Amino acid sequence: MRFLLSLLLSTALALPPFVHAQNLPDLGESSQAEFSPHAERELGQSIMSRIRRDPAYIDDPEVAAYISGIGQRLAAATPETAGIDFHFFAVRDPNINAFALPGGYIGVHSGLVTAAMTESEFASVLAHEIAHVSQRHIARQLQAQSQIGALSMIGMVIAMLAASSNPQVAEAAAVAGSAAPVAAFLNYSREFEREADRLGYQILRAADFDVHAMPSFFERLQRSTRLYENNAPGYLRTHPLTTERIADMQHRTREERPARMQPDSRTFQIVRAKLRAEQGDASDAAAFFREALADRRYADRGAARYGYVVALLRMGDVATARAQWLELRKAADSHPMYETVGARVYLAAGEPEEAVRVLQRAVKKHPHNDLVRVAYADVLQQAHRHQEAVSLLSTLRSERPGEPRFYQMLAKSYAGLGQRVEQHRALAEYYYLTGSLPGAIQQLELAQSAKDADFYTLSAVDARLRQLRAQQLQEMKERQR
Ligand SMILES: [Zn+2]
Numbered sequence: 103m104r105f106l107l108s109l110l111l112s113t114a115l116a117l118p119p120f121v122h123a124q125n126l127p128d129l130g131e132s133s134q135a136e137f138s139p140h141a142e143r144e145l146g147q148s149i150m151s152r153i154r155r156d157p158a159y160i161d162d163p164e165v166a167a168y169i170s171g172i173g174q175r176l177a178a179a180t181p182e183t184a185g186i187d188f189h190f191f192a193v194r195d196p197n198i199n200a201f202a203l204p205g206g207y208i209g210v211h212s213g214l215v216t217a218a219m220t221e222s223e224f225a226s227v228l229a230h231e232i233a234h235v236s237q238r239h240i241a242r243q244l245q246a247q248s249q250i251g252a253l254s255m256i257g258m259v260i261a262m263l264a265a266s267s268n269p270q271v272a273e274a275a276a277v278a279g280s281a282a283p284v285a286a287f288l289n290y291s292r293e294f295e296r297e298a299d300r301l302g303y304q305i306l307r308a309a310d311f312d313v314h315a316m317p318s319f320f321e322r323l324q325r326s327t328r329l330y331e332n333n334a335p336g337y338l339r340t341h342p343l344t345t346e347r348i349a350d351m352q353h354r355t356r357e358e359r360p361a362r363m364q365p366d367s368r369t370f371q372i373v374r375a376k377l378r379a380e381q382g383d384a385s386d387a388a389a390f391f392r393e394a395l396a397d398r399r400y401a402d403r404g405a406a407r408y409g410y411v412v413a414l415l416r417m418g419d420v421a422t423a424r425a426q427w428l429e430l431r432k433a434a435d436s437h438p439m440y441e442t443v444g445a446r447v448y449l450a451a452g453e454p455e456e457a458v459r460v461l462q463r464a465v466k467k468h469p470h471n472d473l474v475r476v477a478y479a480d481v482l483q484q485a486h487r488h489q490e491a492v493s494l495l496s497t498l499r500s501e502r503p504g505e506p507r508f509y510q511m512l513a514k515s516y517a518g519l520g521q522r523v524e525q526h527r528a529l530a531e532y533y534y535l536t537g538s539l540p541g542a543i544q545q546l547e548l549a550q551s552a553k554d555a556d557f558y559t560l561s562a563v564d565a566r567l568r569q570l571r572a573q574q575l576q577e578m579k580e581r582q583r
Contacts, residue, residue: 177305225306234294324348411430475494480511506536
């Protein structure tokens with residue numbers, strides 16, 4: 103709720119007068135009734151660059167990799183998504199919700215993950231959102247309302263997001279823009295919902311998840327709605343679950359073979375425990391896991407203990423966290439996330455060298471696991487071993503040049519080593535990859551004036567700067583057209 107509120111305040115309220123200044127794409131006249139995939143993508147990108155700066159955006163590589171993995175597996179399971187570049191991300195919000203933005207961006211509330219009992223339940227909601235995107239429901243909904251200008255379209259998308267978790271915010275948006283179109287856009291049409299249910303089901307099935315999870319999760323959500331009365335979880339307000347919809351889903355599963363037992367990925371339970379441990383009051387979260395362990399109420403014992411360790415760290419109870427982590431380590435079922443949390447325990451205890459040792463061993467055990475390698479680079483930095491961090495991060499960067507995080511971390515190590523020109527160059531690429539061209543240019547200008555550059559480095563900086571300035575000019579021209 104807080105997440106969408108601040109997104110709204112930073113974007114929607116500032117919209118009409120400053121649209122170009124804020125770098126929003128020009129969507130053209132809506133009377134042309136053509137909301138192209140390109141315009142959709144640009145709109146999505148501009149919303150996303152705000153989301154990334156929001157404190158509720160979950161900038162946790164382990165959570166991000168998990169959610170993205172499930173999302174991509176679903177998207178790859180159907181030809182309907184061909185040509186769409188999907189991006190999945192998570193925001194910290196206890197409301198059960200997921201939402202699709204224009205351009206293939208799909209956001210998941212942490213509350214959705216913690217409310218799902220199984221991976222297939224979680225996947226069933228994602229599959230539904232993927233179906234909305236693949237059928238271009240947002241664009242079609244926008245086109246259907248051709249009388250409204252491009253600016254109010256943006257406002258509506260933002261308002262839709264905000265409304266999905268807070269009705270009062272929707273009212274604020276309605277005041278800021280014009281009320282009628284906002285109200286009209288809050289929900290997809292029934293026809294679109296039916297289509298997303300049908301295709302979502304096929305996607306879930308093709309990706310080899312348990313299709314029975316779809317009606318059972320939605321039914322459980324509907325049952326819990328009665329307790330909420332007018333304050334239903336966000337997903338239910340944007341996706342009113344009629345008995346008819348659930349009956350349709352059940353009807354579909356009846357034609358399936360009896361429930362195939364899907365072994366849940368342990369990562370689902372561990373990611374879920376992490377999000378639960380980071381939600382709400384820290385000592386409440388710790389108590390939740392302590393009691394679950396004592397009463398043996400858990401889907402996965404290791405995951406429950408892992409959640410306990412994370413909550414204890416949040417509380418600052420490092421001694422108990424360490425004892426629990428040693429317990430977790432004794433268990434036979436090792437997992438990379440158990441190792442990374444171990445490093446966090448030692449960092450919190452003020453023993454960075456021990457944290458380095460934990461992850462050194464982990465990298466040997468999981469040499470191809472990027473998450474462990476990134477965590478290792480992080481502890482090297484915290485132990486002020488910047489030279490080693492730079493060498494590891496440079497390898498990671500050459501393997502995945504499109505990943506902004508590596509540049510951000512490299513900048514930190516270069517700063518630690520006092521290499522100013524490299525620090526600004528790395529930051530420039532970070533800004534570039536996260537969609538801030540002016541930020542990238544500024545960093546390159548700083549790199550130019552740094553005193554520690556040799557001739558070759560300086561010419562590389564100059565060349566890159568010329569390239570980005572040309573791109574900026576081009577984009578400005580396109581916007582004026
Ligand atoms: Zn829907």
